[in-house]
Amino acid sequence: MRAGSIALAGLVLWAGAAPAQQVPRVEAVYHHAGVPGRPEAADWKSTPAASLTLTPQIIVPPNGGGAVTELTLRAMHDGEWLAIRLEWADATADREVGVDTFRDAAAVGFPVSEPEPPPSPFMGDPDHPVSIWQWTADLEAQARGQGGFAARYPHTEGVWYFPQDAAVQREVRAWRGTEPVVEFVATGFGTLTRRAGRNVLAASEHRNGRWAVVLRRRLSTGDPEDPAFKPGETAQLIVAVWDGSRGEVNGRKSVTLNWVPLALGTTVKADAGR
Amino acid sequence: MAKVWNWQLGRSMDYPYEEAHAKRQIGWVFDVNKCIACQTCTMACKMTWTSGRGQEYMWWNNVETKPYGSYPTAWDLAVLEKIGPGVWKDGVYQGKTVFEAADGRTEKAVGVRPGDDDWAHPNLGEDQIAGGPVPRGLHMNQPTHERWFFYLPRICNHCTYPACLAACPRGAIYKRPEDGVVLIDQSRCRGYRECVKACPYGKSMFRANNEVSEKCIACYPKLEQGMQTQCVEQCIGKIRGQGWVSDPRQGVREDHPIDYLVHVRKIALPLYPQFGLSPNVYYIPPIHVPVDYLEQMFGPGAGAAVESYRAAKDDPVLAGLLQLFGSSPAIMERFEVREGVARAYDGADKLLAEVPITEPPQMRPAYDRSRGAYRLDVT
Numbered sequence: 001m002r003a004g005s006i007a008l009a010g011l012v013l014w015a016g017a018a019p020a021q022q023v024p025r026v027e028a029v030y031h032h033a034g035v036p037g038r039p040e041a042a043d044w045k046s047t048p049a050a051s052l053t054l055t056p057q058i059i060v061p062p063n064g065g066g067a068v069t070e071l072t073l074r075a076m077h078d079g080e081w082l083a084i085r086l087e088w089a090d091a092t093a094d095r096e097v098g099v100d101t102f103r104d105a106a107a108v109g110f111p112v113s114e115p116e117p118p119p120s121p122f123m124g125d126p127d128h129p130v131s132i133w134q135w136t137a138d139l140e141a142q143a144r145g146q147g148g149f150a151a152r153y154p155h156t157e158g159v160w161y162f163p164q165d166a167a168v169q170r171e172v173r174a175w176r177g178t179e180p181v182v183e184f185v186a187t188g189f190g191t192l193t194r195r196a197g198r199n200v201l202a203a204s205e206h207r208n209g210r211w212a213v214v215l216r217r218r219l220s221t222g223d224p225e226d227p228a229f230k231p232g233e234t235a236q237l238i239v240a241v242w243d244g245s246r247g248e249v250n251g252r253k254s255v256t257l258n259w260v261p262l263a264l265g266t267t268v269k270a271d272a273g274r
Numbered sequence: 275m276a277k278v279w280n281w282q283l284g285r286s287m288d289y290p291y292e293e294a295h296a297k298r299q300i301g302w303v304f305d306v307n308k309c310i311a312c313q314t315c316t317m318a319c320k321m322t323w324t325s326g327r328g329q330e331y332m333w334w335n336n337v338e339t340k341p342y343g344s345y346p347t348a349w350d351l352a353v354l355e356k357i358g359p360g361v362w363k364d365g366v367y368q369g370k371t372v373f374e375a376a377d378g379r380t381e382k383a384v385g386v387r388p389g390d391d392d393w394a395h396p397n398l399g400e401d402q403i404a405g406g407p408v409p410r411g412l413h414m415n416q417p418t419h420e421r422w423f424f425y426l427p428r429i430c431n432h433c434t435y436p437a438c439l440a441a442c443p444r445g446a447i448y449k450r451p452e453d454g455v456v457l458i459d460q461s462r463c464r465g466y467r468e469c470v471k472a473c474p475y476g477k478s479m480f481r482a483n484n485e486v487s488e489k490c491i492a493c494y495p496k497l498e499q500g501m502q503t504q505c506v507e508q509c510i511g512k513i514r515g516q517g518w519v520s521d522p523r524q525g526v527r528e529d530h531p532i533d534y535l536v537h538v539r540k541i542a543l544p545l546y547p548q549f550g551l552s553p554n555v556y557y558i559p560p561i562h563v564p565v566d567y568l569e570q571m572f573g574p575g576a577g578a579a580v581e582s583y584r585a586a587k588d589d590p591v592l593a594g595l596l597q598l599f600g601s602s603p604a605i606m607e608r609f610e611v612r613e614g615v616a617r618a619y620d621g622a623d624k625l626l627a628e629v630p631i632t633e634p635p636q637m638r639p640a641y642d643r644s645r646g647a648y649r650l651d652v653t
Contacts, residue, residue: 098390098482149327149482152482156328161327168326192444250466
């Protein structure tokens with residue numbers, strides 16, 4: 001009953017918002033020399049950019065977000081890997097998760113399979129899961145050996161804890177992994193579930209009041225929970241961004257209200273031009 | 275929002291989920307008059323559950339001095355300010371609960387999320403008195419206490435209508451159907467801290483290194499064995515009793531220790547019932563504190579509860595039951611008081627404890643011949 005009414009509200013809002021929002025088409029150009037893993041790589045400069053409009057999340061409580069209104073999206077592939085570069089303005093790099101502080105984050109989502117029409121752009125629906133890759137600034141800092149819990153709470157460093165605590169910490173380290181990105185599957189708001197699969201790599205940079213994040217993955221991983229990308233075809237993508245210092249976390253986020261088409265350039269055409 | 279019945283408010287109220295009840299509801303009675311703030315409960319809990327990294331600041335059980343103490347800082351004043359003033363009329367609360375004061379869009383329950391500083395002073399205001407200055411000789415002149423403070427031991431209330439559960443956008447918090455214990459599913463929690471903000475009692479806490487929230491688990495591994503929680507068992511002042519609280523619409527059990535104190539005698543009262551969570555730790559209010567303060571904290575029954583407690587010495591059932599607190603580590607399912615002796619039984623009707631209401635005086639000779647020594651304590 002509740003889920004139904006939320007889904008209905010979402011549908012109405014989605015339908016109403018679609019004409020108002022210009023949905024740009026993003027092209028993931030073919031780049032035979034391999035995709036760059038870093039956001040500052042020179043190759044990105046020659047890649048076409050699309051500007052996405054983000055709006056506050058107002059469909060399910062807690063409503064909120066809206067700190068980021070615009071995001072620049074670039075993408076490329078090399079026939080084997082897909083790389084997506086997100087860039088947005090955020091004056092502060094919030095890399096810390098303290099008792100009362102929140103980190104910056106960004107996520108992209110793709111339908112796990114390609115249904116027509118595509119599922120709800122609000123993290124999917126019960127029959128159509130969405131694969132979500134979330135980059136977070138705290139994991140990025142920890143991957144570089146910076147920040148982390150000890151930086152905020154130095155008095156906790158080197159303190160002896162009960163041995164059972166080691167088991168808990170091992171478990172946490174295991175899900176965090178070594179990349180500043182966590183992979184999820186979702187079937188609607190509030191259903192985000194961490195996946196065992198580890199296929200996405202991420203890197204980020206904060207410079208001149210802007211975050212730039214690159215997320216990349218093999219076009220096909222063989223994992224049934226991973227969407228497969230094919231050159232010459234068009235994938236669908238959603239984006240969400242959180243500004244930690246403004247208390248943005250969970251539903252308090254800036255989102256795209258509709259699927260953004262992501263067209264992967266054909267390798268044949270690019271090869272012919274070489 | 276759904277309408278649910280809250281017997282503590284004497285009315286139904288808005289709650290984000292439909293009314294549902296556990297098979298039985300865990301509950302406690304704390305006799306504030308006997309608490310000396312020795313913090314043995316606090317340390318028992320700490321050593322058992324929160325001795326890990328990231329849990330340094332956590333006190334799932336704490337004892338604060340009222341009116342000036344609070345952990346986290348000003349947890350109660352902050353929420354009272356959010357829900358605004360409210361009065362009781364004929365036992366019915368006329369003001370707003372934390373759910374009714376919320377807009378329902380940005381939050382399901384009004385609240386404040388404590389910061390690092392708020393968690394850093396668990397002993398704030400300790401032993402500070404209220405009621406004015408203490409001029410020389412005041413304690414000699416006054417037969418009754420004009421100046422006052424009291425200790426308030428606190429754990430998670432395992433509320434019938436938890437705000438933490440209502441606020442979690444992921445449904446990661448649940449109330450166990452078998453005993454009403456409120457738990458955070460550690461595998462589902464994503465550390466959003468909506469529950470930390472929503473719990474008006476400040477009993478949901480965020481573990482920053484693991485990025486999950488944690489809270490009192492009612493020592494459920496002990497509970498499942500019929501044992502009382504660590505904070506109850508270890509209480510050296512014997513101020514705590516643990517058992518089950520009935521929904522008064524379903525009938526109350528007169529021979530059950532908690533039901534008897536909460537529903538039959540009404541001397542154990544919920545903490546800030548006006549928040550609307552129907553909390554399940556019940557307090558016997560301190561008898562030396564101004565009644566208007568007690569009414570704000572424990573609801574309109576505070577004055578009558580104080581009177582009943584003052585009369586307990588002439589009330590064998592009440593006096594006997596209070597003697598049973600702390601007399602067994604197991605949960606008492608039934609009690610009886612006969613011929614000056616109080617007895618408690620477990621679920622299988624096995625005798626757990628047997629306590630006389632008054633101990634007969636014992637006199638010993640002043641000189642101990644076997645040791646060849648004089649005694650100072652002859653009674």
